Amino acid sequence: MRAAVMVEVGKPLEIREIELDEPMPREVVVKVKASGLCHSDLHTMNTDFGWPLPLVLGHEVAGVVESTGADVTGVKAGDHVVANLISSCGACADCVLGVPTNCANPGAIRRGPNERPRYSLDGKTVTQIGDIGGFAEKILVHERNLVPVDKALPFDRAALLGCGVITGVGAVKNAARVKFGDTVAVIGCGGVGLNVVQGAAISGASHVIAIDLQPAKLELARTFGATEVVNPAEEADLADRVREIVGKGGVDYAFEVVGLPQTVRQATDITGRGGSTYVVGKMKPGTGAALTADDLLRGNKKLSGVFMGATVAEIDIPLYARLYRQGRLNLDDLVSETITLDQVNDGYAKLGKGETARSVVVFD
Ligand SMILES: [Zn+2]
Ligand SMILES: [Zn+2]
Structure with missing residues (x-):
């Protein structure tokens, strides 16, 4: 599948063909419909935060579930979903207390070092930012990294619920x-x-x-x-x-x-x-x-x-979606423009100059 890949700090993203693995039992493949350009990814492009490269940026994603692993119960094929980049184990004390942003073990829902990588490029592991890696035609994520949303929500609006809205x-x-x-x-x-x-x-x-x-x-x-x-x-x-x-x-x-x-x-x-x-x-x-x-x-x-706004995604994302549909939460004016994956570097250049609230990459 095509993805915008960060190969070096301070360099533009490269549009490359990368390999997507099959979902493991609790993983889900989502066809990406919209992926927002968040300021924190621009920081990551220009500052060495220690992310292993190559890296697929993009963590504000809305899309449609394509296929699910054998043990997935939270979503099914055809569901519209927003990616939840607050990875949490669901079992530690903070998760049980309802504070997943303080999760002690977010790595529990990632693949281990001895497992096949979810994304790879020329045989090399490709990292997914925020466990999402959303500047790609599809994402392969743990089901805890997804929240189902109302199908009436436009994808470019829904994507923003994944980071900018929940954080603010x-x-x-x-x-x-x-x-x-x-x-x-x-x-x-x-x-x-x-x-x-x-x-x-x-x-x-x-x-x-x-x-x-x-x-x-x-x-x-x-x-x-x-x-x-x-x-x-x-x-x-x-x-x-x-x-x-x-x-x-x-x-x-x-x-x-x-x-x-x-x-x-x-x-x-x-x-x-x-x-x-x-x-x-x-x-x-x-x-x-x-x-x-x-x-x-x-x-x-x-x-x-x-x-991340001390967010509980399963509660807050559907709430904000409802407020949007009631006309009380403005998502429309957050989307300055929609662009294609090939225009992602131009979109980040505009964001860097402070010219836009949000550009959103959309896929057919
Ligand atoms: Zn963000
Ligand atoms: Zn936890």
């Missing part, structure tokens, strides 16, 4: 648990940040302040429910502007969705007394943020990371 909306719903009337600010309004914005709006936040350096993203943020937009380039002091908007020392919840030390610092600055700062943006390994103890201590502020 989930940070609001599952981690911060924003309540009606709370005040929220979001630094960084790309594909994930826009979902933090709409999660806060759906939760009934009284202020949803969108912060970004790109005017086009701020305008988009308004359509996702931002009540105010702020461009830090136009402000003498970002925190003063946020305090002016909310009429007190800062917001109840600030979300950092950029992944830089200075934006983490800004996010804690705009958090009010007793408030919470959530780091959602993916940072380079080893990155620090220059905070003093006083920044947090005197304001009784909390600082937390949120991985």
Whole structure:
């Protein structure tokens, strides 16, 4: 099958023919219909995170189940599915407690080193990013990496439920648990940040302040429910502007969705007394943020990371699909354009320049 393969860090993806193995008892082959271009894969293309190469990127996938292994019970041929990149064993204490993002043994659902690889190229194992590897005509994954969805959902919209939506909306719903009337600010309004914005709006936040350096993203943020937009380039002091908007020392919840030390610092600055700062943006390994103890201590502020929106995919993906069908969750304006697999490098070039919310590769 054709796939976009990363062969070297810092180089464009190559469209290659790769071999797909047969499904093992709990594995499933899915014909990919749509595969979103997520910012974290762009980081992976340009930064050495230690992934074994060659590697198939793409982890926001929707498609149709083609065939299943003998012991699969969760999906059947013909089902429409969204890939769930939160690999979890289902048996450790955190999984049993309903926190699969903290799973102690996500490797339990991968093939072992002595088993045949799921994907191979010229006899060499090809790694699947996020256990998905979705820039390909098909994916071969463990059934726990799939969630069935309503067939009425368009595939290019459904794909976004697999990462950008669960990460952004989930940070609001599952981690911060924003309540009606709370005040929220979001630094960084790309594909994930826009979902933090709409999660806060759906939760009934009284202020949803969108912060970004790109005017086009701020305008988009308004359509996702931002009540105010702020461009830090136009402000003498970002925190003063946020305090002016909310009429007190800062917001109840600030979300950092950029992944830089200075934006983490800004996010804690705009958090009010007793408030919470959530780091959602993916940072380079080893990155620090220059905070003093006083920044947090005197304001009784909390600082937390949120991985994948603390999502339980089996619950959250169908919920967000329902909200979309009710017209309450906006997926339509997240899809900036649909492209072919051959255009994947152009799509990433646009994403790198901050020109698009989401390009989605679609397959016939
Ligand atoms: Zn992603
Ligand atoms: Zn587990």
